[in-house]
Structures are given as structure tokens and as C-alpha cells.
Amino acid sequence: MMNNETVDYEDSARKLPKQFNFWRGIYNKDKNYIFGRTPKNWGELLLFYSIFYIILAALFAICMQSLLWTLDKKVPKWTLNESRIGDNPGLGFRPMPLNISQGSLVWLNSRNASTIKNYVDLIDSFLYPYEEATLHPHENSVNCDFENLPSADKVCRVNLSHFGQCTAANSYGYNSSQPCIFLKLNRIFNWTPEPFFGDTALPENMPNDLKLYIKSLQEKEQNQVFISCEGQNPSDKDSIGKISISPRGFPHYFFPYKNKEGYLSPLISVQFESPQRNKNINVECIAWAKNIVYRGGLRDRQGSIHFELMID
Structure with missing residues (x-):
């Protein structure tokens, strides 16, 4: 109470x-x-x-x-097949589409000067580090070829003169409806390609023109990752027209990637010289080496890249 x-x-x-x-x-x-x-x-x-x-x-x-x-700033703890990236490099392409809603479609309106300029500006931005490296070479970089290989502490310079007609002076072909696409191999630390040499059996699905090209080279020049590009489907092969690839491969002296100062990934230019107008053309580019596994498809593509090209 x-x-x-x-x-x-x-x-x-x-x-x-x-x-x-x-x-x-x-x-x-x-x-x-x-x-x-x-x-x-x-x-x-x-x-x-x-x-x-x-x-x-x-x-x-x-x-x-x-x-x-326990970590090194330049060397990853897990590499190659021990890492999440794995040991099978893929391909990337530039320029990317102007509109993200277009997916992987490079759509060029040849009558629209603004569209042409936008694509040219994208490629200029992408190539800017390469232009700077040409004008002001890094002290760690050297000129390389199959005769002159870099020492262990040096990296090779990317020669922009190897891109044929795909230059800024030509607007990378976009002002003449002959657009250029630039390809690069994804970086995988400490990965070294195993090339196909002309005296070995080449893959059956490799394009015949690439087989003939490989066999025409000297053995030391065959030591590279070769690239082929063609229409993905029979109708695309008929519509894609002539393709110029320059150079035809990524030379071995750019590998392995060791995250050294001054390193820039090698590039390949692909110019579509006479694509059919007003048609969506599916393009597939494949990287060729013994230790690159090719797999097509849209979900789990490996060792290759797919994009579409349309010119109005």
C-alpha cells in the first residue's frame, strides 16, 4: 500500500x-x-x-x-590463376558509344558534324597519354622492335605511326564514314603470351587471311598476340566490307606487364573502310595465342570483344 x-x-x-x-x-x-x-x-x-x-x-x-x-604497392599478392582476374586476358575497345543506352553500338551519323566531333574528341582523350609519351618520353621507356628488345628495367614505347590512316589528321576516319576502332589487351600482371608460330598447327577457326599472314612472317616476328576482326554472323560478314588492322598483333616485347613506370598498353587500330550504310553490323574481334582461351557469347565472353557498328 x-x-x-x-x-x-x-x-x-x-x-x-x-x-x-x-x-x-x-x-x-x-x-x-x-x-x-x-x-x-x-x-x-x-x-x-x-x-x-x-x-x-x-x-x-x-x-x-x-x-x-604483407602487400606490395606494385606487385599484387595474388597473380594469374590465383587471382580473381585469372590468366585469360580479354579485349577492350575505344571509343565507347556516345550514349550509354546504346550498349556497345558505335552509331555514326555521317551528316552530323557534332557526332563526328564527339567521337574524335573521345579518341583524342584516349590517345592523349600516348601522344604525351611520344612528345615527352619517359626516362624508363625505349624504342623496341623484334631486333631491339628492352632490358629488364625498361618498357617499350607505343609507336603511333603504326596505326595507318587512323590518325588525328584524318579524324580517325569518322569524317569519311571509315571509322577507326582501337583495341587493347587487358592487363594481367606477369602474364606472357604463348604465340602461334607458322610451323605449328593453327586453330581451325582462325581466319585464313590471318593464317597466311602468320606463315609469311619470320619466326621472331610471329612472337606476338595476333588480332582478327570480322562480322559475327553471315549477314554481318557480307555487310562489313574491307577491314584494315594495323598492326596485326601485340608484339611479345610489351609483355609481361610488371607495373613499371612509363608503361602504356600496346594498341591496335581497326579501320572499317567500306561498311554498308544504315545497317547494324555485329563485329567480333579475337585475340590469338596458345594460352588465350576464346569463348563467344554475350554473358561469359573471353579472349575477344563484341561491338556493333552502324553508319547512317
């Missing part, structure tokens, strides 16, 4: 204005409570959580630093 003092207190609390009860909850001067605790309680609580979070942050920092000590 409650005593009279408790009843009187509760009755008086009920009679207090709601606004007074709110401020009394924030600070009770009778008991010296701030939000229900004394200043001493708040001080003890603040001290406890300060020490707790300082120790927690220190443990996290020690764990992160221990992990970073």
Missing part, C-alpha cells in the same frame, strides 16, 4: 504542466540530474566509452597496418 507522501508526489506531478515535465526531464535541479544522470555518472560513462573506442580504433589500425605490411 502506497504511503501518503508518494501519493501526494504523483498527484502533484500529474498537475504539473506538460512543458514543465519536459524541461524537468532534461534537468532536474532537485536531484541535480541531467537527462536522468548526475554529472559524475555522465563523466564516468564518457570516460569508459572514450577508452573503449580508443582501444577499438588502435586494434583496427594495428590489424590494417599488419595487412598492409
Whole structure:
């Protein structure tokens, strides 16, 4: 049974204005409570959580630093088939479509100067590092060919003169409805290609013109990853017209990729000289080497790239 003092207190609390009860909850001067605790309680609580979070942050920092000590800034911990990337490089292409909603469709309106300029600007931006490296060569880079190979501490320069008519002076062919597409092999640390030499059996699905080209080269010049591009379907093969690929492959002296200063990925230009107008042409480019596995399709494509080309 409650005593009279408790009843009187509760009755008086009920009679207090709601606004007074709110401020009394924030600070009770009778008991010296701030939000229900004394200043001493708040001080003890603040001290406890300060020490707790300082120790927690220190443990996290020690764990992160221990992990970073096991990593190299230039060499990944896991490489080739031990890594998530794997040891089967794919291909990339530039320029990308102007509109992301177009997917992989390079759509050129030959009567629209703005569209032509946009594609040219995209390629200019992509090639800018290569232009800079040509004008101001990195001290770590050297000119290479099949006779002059780089030393272990050097990287090879990309020669822009190897792109045929795919130059800025020609607007990369976009002003003449002969667009150029640039291909590059995805970087995989420490990956080295195993080339097809002319005296070995070449894959049955390799285009015949590429087979003849490989066999016409000297053995040292066959040491590269070759590229072929053609229409993906029979109707595309009829519509795609003549294709010029320059150079025909990625030379072996650009590999393996070691993340050295001054390294730039080698490029290949693909120019479509006479594609059929007003037709969506499916194009497939394949990288050819013994240790590159080719797989077509849209979901799990490997060792190749697919894009569409349309010229209005």
C-alpha cells in the first residue's frame, strides 16, 4: 500500500504542466540530474566509452597496418590463376558509344558534324597519354622492335605511326564514314603470351587471311598476340566490307606487364573502310595465342570483344 507522501508526489506531478515535465526531464535541479544522470555518472560513462573506442580504433589500425605490411604497392599478392582476374586476358575497345543506352553500338551519323566531333574528341582523350609519351618520353621507356628488345628495367614505347590512316589528321576516319576502332589487351600482371608460330598447327577457326599472314612472317616476328576482326554472323560478314588492322598483333616485347613506370598498353587500330550504310553490323574481334582461351557469347565472353557498328 502506497504511503501518503508518494501519493501526494504523483498527484502533484500529474498537475504539473506538460512543458514543465519536459524541461524537468532534461534537468532536474532537485536531484541535480541531467537527462536522468548526475554529472559524475555522465563523466564516468564518457570516460569508459572514450577508452573503449580508443582501444577499438588502435586494434583496427594495428590489424590494417599488419595487412598492409604483407602487400606490395606494385606487385599484387595474388597473380594469374590465383587471382580473381585469372590468366585469360580479354579485349577492350575505344571509343565507347556516345550514349550509354546504346550498349556497345558505335552509331555514326555521317551528316552530323557534332557526332563526328564527339567521337574524335573521345579518341583524342584516349590517345592523349600516348601522344604525351611520344612528345615527352619517359626516362624508363625505349624504342623496341623484334631486333631491339628492352632490358629488364625498361618498357617499350607505343609507336603511333603504326596505326595507318587512323590518325588525328584524318579524324580517325569518322569524317569519311571509315571509322577507326582501337583495341587493347587487358592487363594481367606477369602474364606472357604463348604465340602461334607458322610451323605449328593453327586453330581451325582462325581466319585464313590471318593464317597466311602468320606463315609469311619470320619466326621472331610471329612472337606476338595476333588480332582478327570480322562480322559475327553471315549477314554481318557480307555487310562489313574491307577491314584494315594495323598492326596485326601485340608484339611479345610489351609483355609481361610488371607495373613499371612509363608503361602504356600496346594498341591496335581497326579501320572499317567500306561498311554498308544504315545497317547494324555485329563485329567480333579475337585475340590469338596458345594460352588465350576464346569463348563467344554475350554473358561469359573471353579472349575477344563484341561491338556493333552502324553508319547512317
